Amino acid sequence: xxxxxxxxxxxxxxxxxxxxxxxxxxxxxxxxxxxxxxxxxxxxxxxxxxxxxxxxxxxxxxxxxxxxxxxxxxxxxxxxxxxxxxxxxxxxxxxxxxxxxxxxxxxxxxxxxxxxxxxxxxxxxxxxxxxxxxxxxxxxxxxxxxxxxxxxxxxxxxxxxxxxxxxxxxxxxxxxxxxxxxxxxxxxxxxxxxxxxxxxxxxxxxxxxxxxxxxxxxxxxxxxxxxxxxxxxxxxxxxxxxxxxxxxxxxxxxxxxxxxxx
Numbered sequence: 001x002x003x004x005x006x007x008x009x010x011x012x013x014x015x016x017x018x019x020x021x022x023x024x025x026x027x028x029x030x031x032x033x034x035x036x037x038x039x040x041x042x043x044x045x046x047x048x049x050x051x052x053x054x055x056x057x058x059x060x061x062x063x064x065x066x067x068x069x070x071x072x073x074x075x076x077x078x079x080x081x082x083x084x085x086x087x088x089x090x091x092x093x094x095x096x097x098x099x100x101x102x103x104x105x106x107x108x109x110x111x112x113x114x115x116x117x118x119x120x121x122x123x124x125x126x127x128x129x130x131x132x133x134x135x136x137x138x139x140x141x142x143x144x145x146x147x148x149x150x151x152x153x154x155x156x157x158x159x160x161x162x163x164x165x166x167x168x169x170x171x172x173x174x175x176x177x178x179x180x181x182x183x184x185x186x187x188x189x190x191x192x193x194x195x196x197x198x199x200x201x202x203x204x205x206x207x208x209x210x211x212x213x214x215x216x217x218x219x220x221x222x223x224x225x226x227x228x229x230x231x232x233x234x235x236x237x238x239x240x241x242x243x244x245x246x247x248x249x250x251x252x253x254x255x256x257x258x259x260x261x262x
Contacts, residue, residue, distance in 0.1 A: 002026060015070065016088060019078045036076060043072045101125060123161070135162040149215040152205040169210035176203040232259035 002021055007014070022031040046068040053061040077088040102125045104110035105118065112118050132138050138158045142151055159165065166172045179200040186196040208215040233255045237244045244252065 012070075012074075015074050016078070019071070019074050020081075023075075023078055023082070031075075034075070034079075036079060039072065039075060043069070043076075046072055098129070101129060135159070135164075147216055149201075149205055149219065152202050153209055153215055156206055156209055166206070166210070169207065172203070172206040172210050176200070176207055179203040229256065229259040232262060 004018075004021060010018075019031075022028045023034075024032070046065065050062065050065040050069055053065045073091070074088060077086070077091050081087045100107045102122055104125070105112040105121070110121065112121065126132075127138060130137075130141065132141060135158070138161070139155050142154045142158065144151065146154070156165070166175070179196065179202075183193070183196040183200050186192045205215045208218055233252065234244055236255045236258060237247060247255075
């Protein structure tokens with residue numbers, strides 16, 4: 001039994017202490033074995049669960065999921081504290097300094113007329129802070145670990161700042177059509193199929209950017225719609241006493257069109 005005092009309520013320092021105790025000798029064997037790498041997926045999963053709680057508009061669920069993300073932050077910081085490289089206070093110090101530096105209109109003498117100007121200043125200050133000297137530097141700085149659609153969107157937005165963009169949505173749509181034809185040609189030849197598919201997806205993200213649609217949300221909605229219609233198709237097949245897997249494609253297409261109308 002470890003030496004720990006239970007309380008009616010706990011704060012951030014208590015969380016730090018609990019994580020430290022869990023990872024220390026005599027604590028939890030599993031916690032003591034964890035590394036940044038072993039926790040990597042957990043951090044991503046917990047972040048997505050925060051997003052789900054936001055979508056649900058549930059304060060209680062959001063509070064719980066933010067706690068799970070906070071645990072991840074404290075856990076990673078505790079690993080570094082044991083290694084003698086930095087502490088949670090160093091993490092807080094870094095983000096505080098970043099916020100102060102990137103908000104000169106709040107903590108300095110810079111004047112802004114609105115949020116649009118704030119975002120322009122933010123990007124300029126970010127480039128200065130990170131020593132990004134070229135537009136390419138800003139592109140390569142976009143994290144490769146982001147979901148591919150979001151990464152593509154961010155890269156395209158940064159390329160736009162260099163003037164590398166279509167003047168309107170029609171150019172992006174034409175490029176999408178061009179990439180589709182190139183994919184068809186690649187499939188016919190049996191070469192470079194994955195590369196051309198990637199180009200097609202990248203072009204589709206460009207279109208989503210012009211119509212101001214989040215590509216991840218658009219694809220999520222399309223997937224949800226597919227599942228909903230698939231459920232109806234399966235139900236229609238069951239009403240006829242048939243197994244979908246034993247039906248022909250033309251029959252399934254008929255049920256699919258029926259599902260679209262209901």
